[in-house]
Amino acid sequence: MTDWDSLDNGKYRDEAAVIADLLAAAPMSSDDRAAVRAEAEALVRGARRSVRKQGVVESFLQEFSLGTREGLALMCLAEALLRTPDDDTRDKLIAEKIGSADWASHLGGSDSLFVNASTWGLMLTGKIVEPDDQAQKDLPGFIKKIAGRLGEPVIRAAVGQAIRIMGEQFVLGRTIEAAIKRAASDGDICSFDMLGEGARTAADAQRYEKSYADAIETVGKLSNKAGPEAGHGVSVKLSALTPRYEATQEARVWDELYPRVLRLALIAAKYDINFTIDAEEADRLALSLKLLDRLCREPELGQWTGLGLAVQAYQKRCPEAVARLVALSKETGRRLMVRLVKGAYWDSEIKRAQVAGRPDYPVYSTKPATDLSYLVCAKALIAAAPHLYAQFATHNAHTLAAVVRMSKAAGVKIEHQRLHGMGEALYKAADDLYDGITLRAYAPVGGHEDLLPYLVRRLLENGANTSFVHALLDERVPVEKVVVDPIDAVEAHPARHAKIPTPIHVYGDRRQNSAGVDLSIKAERERLTAAVAALDSETLSAGPLIGGKLVAGGTPLPVVSPADHGRVVGAVSEAQLPQIDQAFKLARAAQPAWDRSGGAARAKVLRAMGDALEANIDRLIAILSREAGKTLSDGIAEVREAVDFCRYYAVLAEDQFGDGEIL
Structure with a gap:
């Protein structure tokens, strides 16, 4: 092959x-x-000379393009109806999209009888009839009044039928x-x-x-x-x-x-x-x-x-x-x-x-x-x-x-x-x-x-x-x-x-998107599975970090993989009360300097943390896989979320903890 x-x-x-x-x-x-x-x-x-051969859908698209509010209303309605499970919500969607558009401006805008008939149908929620006196005097109000009769199955059925008629122009047969x-x-x-x-x-x-x-x-x-x-x-x-x-x-x-x-x-x-x-x-x-x-x-x-x-x-x-x-x-x-x-x-x-x-x-x-x-x-x-x-x-x-x-x-x-x-x-x-x-x-x-x-x-x-x-x-x-x-x-x-912009720069110059891993690429899958397998030869250990240093806590407890209870991932030593007190004392002592450092310095730390997480994504995913039983895709999402949080709050730090403003 x-x-x-x-x-x-x-x-x-x-x-x-x-x-x-x-x-x-x-x-x-x-x-x-x-x-x-x-x-x-x-x-x-x-x-253009053989315009009579033009499909009705082409006529429709030409008149109601996605560049018009009416075209967008139809598009939004069709797309939203796909995901709307109940009739009440469908009624509200129909009322909002049909009632808010300027359908009257499209009357006579196309030579296609289908398009003009469709326009009247949309204006009158599915009823292709001559407008009455009220419609002629106040057409926008008339449309909104009819479209606003929520709960009437005829309105819902008419709009659904209109969309089906349009859609069936693309379908050769049932x-x-x-x-x-x-x-x-x-x-x-x-x-x-x-x-x-x-x-x-x-x-x-x-x-x-x-x-x-x-x-x-x-x-x-x-x-x-x-x-x-x-x-x-x-x-x-x-x-x-x-x-x-x-x-x-x-x-x-x-x-x-x-x-x-x-x-x-x-x-x-x-x-x-x-x-x-x-x-x-x-x-x-x-x-x-x-x-x-x-x-x-x-x-x-x-x-x-x-x-x-x-x-x-x-x-x-x-x-x-x-x-x-x-x-x-x-x-x-x-x-x-x-x-x-x-x-x-x-x-x-x-x-x-x-x-x-x-x-x-x-x-x-x-x-x-x-x-x-x-x-x-x-x-x-x-x-x-x-x-x-x-x-x-x-x-x-x-x-x-x-x-x-x-x-x-x-x-x-x-x-x-x-x-x-x-x-x-x-x-x-x-x-x-x-x-x-x-x-x-x-x-x-x-x-x-x-x-x-x-x-x-x-x-x-x-x-x-x-x-x-x-x-x-x-x-x-x-x-x-x-x-x-x-x-x-x-x-x-x-x-x-x-x-x-490229996906990494989709958030603009100040915030970089977190890099993902494409699992559809064989080399990427093999790299991650190799990282997970390599972890099996290690015995991981974790304990309390006090003042930036790893210290001995309580008796080490085994950590077992939830996906395989026979697999011991490593051991964790939990912090004891004196160590917790010491950690809080150090944090209180450090807080004034951190407070004075300002938004820019905090943002720098947050971005560095995000970069460090991203640079170690393979190992972090491997640990998540073994310790938490996560799939590779879930592990990727978790690391990326952490990276995104760091970079997002770095921008907020610059915006909200920078130089003060006089209100």
Whole structure:
């Protein structure tokens, strides 16, 4: 098996260094770049001409972008309803979000009947009716009056239905049979995804496996042996097949998850359809590649060419991952289908890295850097034919034009992909401009209970003002501003995003974030487990510290690990009453000098303590593991909390115990 763990060596590389490598890769010549820009502008104009093909969700996002108070109200409402367990609280949320927004300003703002009808629906809490006299005289008051009727199930049901209607534009059908029927009527080739945001229990995992198995069987039986390229396929989220899809549980992944994935892959191979492993969080990249590696070597899968994986261009490791996939295909003799996406978890990756105290981000901090990475990876995928079958998922006209030009220059057949409910106008324009393209729709399938999480992610991904999807069909945005060459953009601003500091500096110049340990990286796990094991050869002892010196206390008492009562960690000698009295005397004597030292001196001591704790994090985690029975992740959290407290109170000491102020 390939050493996929070493891929993590580049997980947190300096962004400037990675970008320099991307620019050096020179994915296109200057002549090609000029041609791509011209074609991309033609695509935008063509998409705007075919505005009748615009999806209702695109119309909705264009009118209610996340840059408006109303768009944010909808986003907050949809996201909050996911976590609201009772009807009373849902009613209050609906009243607050719907009643506080200026929906009237959006009436007539869009040519889409759906958007204007939705506006009235939101104004009248789900009732698409003509406004009465009161509404015409005092529309804001009328809206708030209706939205304020808490406790009426009709209001709650109406808003829930409105969100479901919007969400269902992204979902092809509630069942795989309904989805296939609708795809046939639309004339689309699809990659079906059974909705579900990850298993939390073993029962969840079993339910999702059955859902995927049924879907693969149904798609396979109706495929008429079209093959992985020409027929429908199924995309699988590995996190839906086990509640513990994480690197720290790798042994369990092999015991529980891999057999499930293999069973599903065998069904797909039997019918010769496409079976793609979806991309998920950055912490799971190496693990997903290990699973794919083993599948590639399964004799039971024969010469099947439908096995695939999605890779994310916003990850700094993406170019290296693509290179290793090419090597894997050559080594095993199995052609792989590789879907290149830009990535749908950017906001989560940024936040997770900040909260966890990572040395940097696993993803780029700017969108142009991601777009450039996409082009570099696209060039590598196209060059890897026939070992890899390249699938390009994008709603960006420049990216689309670039991959078409690269593939034509190489004489390689490629596949384009779009999300169901999005991109119809753009790809209609592309089909016209390029005299036909191979297009597949990524089509979620599922019921209302699984819809909202997917909807929220799509809205976050595409609803921002800076989103290409938002600007594409907006006639107010000049075409030349819609089409941006990422090479030009990155060369003009090669640095990381100015407003996104590294995770360590997220609190500003005065307070450094505590450094964490990334347990998804094998080398980090091995370092900590080695520290814990090394502690077993020691006999720890603890006693009273008086005046900065360790002194003998009472009779040493054994300390036993709560996780293993047969393991004696060490011994503790407790302070006696005379020693306690002495400690208080010394503290009282030291207090006046400490009081006079001022805030700056105290802050220096606190920061030094925080730095010392952080420098000894491995040993402290080992002691916590043995003495308190803590897991590695709990130990990391405990040490980091102590470090954060020291640094937080250092800032407070400077602010509140510095020079006095005259009030």
